Amino acid sequence: MAREFKILLGLGAIVVAGGVLLAIYANPNSPTTIDESKLVTASSSVRGNTGSSVTVVEFADFQCPACGVAHPINQRVYDEYKDKVKFVYRHFPLSTHRNAPVAAEAAEAAKAQGKFWEMHDKLFETQKEWSDLADPRDKFAEYAGSLGLNVETFKADVQANKYARLISQDYADGESVRVNATPTYYINGKKFAGVLPYDQFVDEIGKVIEK
Amino acid sequence: MKKTSWYLYAAWAMALIATVTSLYLSDVAKIPPCNLCWYQRIFMYPLVIILGVGIASRDALIHKYAMPFALLGGLVALYHNLLQWKLVPSVVECSIGVPCDQVQAVWFGLFTIPLLSLIAFILLLIFLIIDKKMYGARV
Numbered sequence: 304m305a306r307e308f309k310i311l312l313g314l315g316a317i318v319v320a321g322g323v324l325l326a327i328y329a330n331p332n333s334p335t336t337i338d339e340s341k342l343v344t345a346s347s348s349v350r351g352n353t354g355s356s357v358t359v360v361e362f363a364d365f366q367c368p369a370c371g372v373a374h375p376i377n378q379r380v381y382d383e384y385k386d387k388v389k390f391v392y393r394h395f396p397l398s399t400h401r402n403a404p405v406a407a408e409a410a411e412a413a414k415a416q417g418k419f420w421e422m423h424d425k426l427f428e429t430q431k432e433w434s435d436l437a438d439p440r441d442k443f444a445e446y447a448g449s450l451g452l453n454v455e456t457f458k459a460d461v462q463a464n465k466y467a468r469l470i471s472q473d474y475a476d477g478e479s480v481r482v483n484a485t486p487t488y489y490i491n492g493k494k495f496a497g498v499l500p501y502d503q504f505v506d507e508i509g510k511v512i513e514k
Numbered sequence: 515m516k517k518t519s520w521y522l523y524a525a526w527a528m529a530l531i532a533t534v535t536s537l538y539l540s541d542v543a544k545i546p547p548c549n550l551c552w553y554q555r556i557f558m559y560p561l562v563i564i565l566g567v568g569i570a571s572r573d574a575l576i577h578k579y580a581m582p583f584a585l586l587g588g589l590v591a592l593y594h595n596l597l598q599w600k601l602v603p604s605v606v607e608c609s610i611g612v613p614c615d616q617v618q619a620v621w622f623g624l625f626t627i628p629l630l631s632l633i634a635f636i637l638l639l640i641f642l643i644i645d646k647k648m649y650g651a652r653v
Contacts, residue, residue: 308570314527322534326542399613484546484612496546
């Protein structure tokens with residue numbers, strides 16, 4: 304065997320062995336290191352079976368295209384499992400999305416009037432309408448009106464950034480449980496980053512329900 | 515025919531270490547790669563094959579094939595670092611929910627993933643340039 308090939312083989316074996324050892328002994332993604340009390344708090348938005356021992360937590364950004372893609376999948380899973388699973392939404396507005404924080408404010412302002420999930424759905428379904436606006440607040444007020452909210456109260460809440468601290472806390476909680484992409488899901492503490500395909504989503508929920 | 519210099523082996527090992535490390539970070543540590551990370555991977559991963567085959571076959575043109583990959587990948591890595599240091603605006607849209615300007619991991623208070631990538635591309639270029647200058651053609 305040529306000299307070069309032997310050297311490449313030897314070097315390659317060392318590097319790959321190092322990688323395997325790293326994977327086995329230095330995996331930082333152990334679920335036991337996550338503080339699960341950060342996943343659901345008293346101010347989190349919850350729906351479904353609120354007494355269920357099966358919890359799906361989603362950290363998402365209303366302006367994130369990937370979250371927009373995930374939305375119909377989430378909706379389908381919710382419709383199928385709302386009697387068996389507790390679904391939780393946590394805000395994680397990314398710094399690259401200028402309108403994401405105000406969208407989160409809009410959702411919380413709607414929540415104050417009892418329509419968080421309706422506004423949540425509306426924001427994801429109309430993402431392309433408001434994502435590139437210089438100021439989407441008028442558009443959000445329009446949505447509030449269509450949902451039957453008190454628009455003046457809604458506008459005042461959004462204008463005052465009334466829920467900024469709650470949204471920041473959601474973001475901090477997300478960072479503490481190592482959320483670094485949106486959407487990120489936790490199904491009974493097990494992390495899934497990125498859009499979760501429907502089949503995989505129900506499969507994972509099914510495994511937890513079986514336990 | 516001249517023997518292959520250790521600089522070429524070092525360049526190949528650098529490409530392999532970068533490849534293995536990036537796969538460890540995304541697939542084991544579950545740190546999802548952003549768009550810019552993917553572009554850097556596109557330039558780094560083929561170098562394992564290009565340099566490996568070039569070394570094994572004592573290809574005289576190995577530098578011509580490898581250096582464009584290292585240079586272009588290094589430029590992407592440089593931009594990524596400037597983005598994270600907030601020195602340039604973002605021109606890359608997040609399409610997979612992973613922001614390119616978000617620092618996802620830091621080692622020893624300094625080394626971020628884009629910085630490690632930049633160091634890898636720079637070292638690769640240095641090894642290739644030294645090999646070319648010191649040892650020239652192989653046939």
